[in-house]
Amino acid sequence: MPPRSSVPFSEKRRVLRARNSREAACVFDDGATVISVRLRNISPTGARIAGEGLLGLPAVLELRIKDSLGGASARLARVVWSKPKAAGLEFVD
DSSP states (O other): OOOOOOSSSGGGGSSEEEEEEEEEEEEEHHHHHHEEEEEEEOOSSEEEOOOSSSSOOOOOOEEEEEEEEEEEEEEEEEEEETTEEEEEEEEEO
């Protein structure tokens, strides 16, 4: 087993993420499947989301982030890791 690093994982990221708490949606299957999630943090390169049933996410999806005016922005994202109630995404667009 390789030795563990004493540097926290958050310090190993290429870009620091800003904490955020916005409504968002994971959209896939050509728009047929929409899972409501909560955006937890975001950076120019990726995001962390929280919600129910995230283990079944496809490898690539569209993340739609709601804004304060009722609109949304969409980013194509790759699932880097997932747990039942959280997932890490890397933007690919």
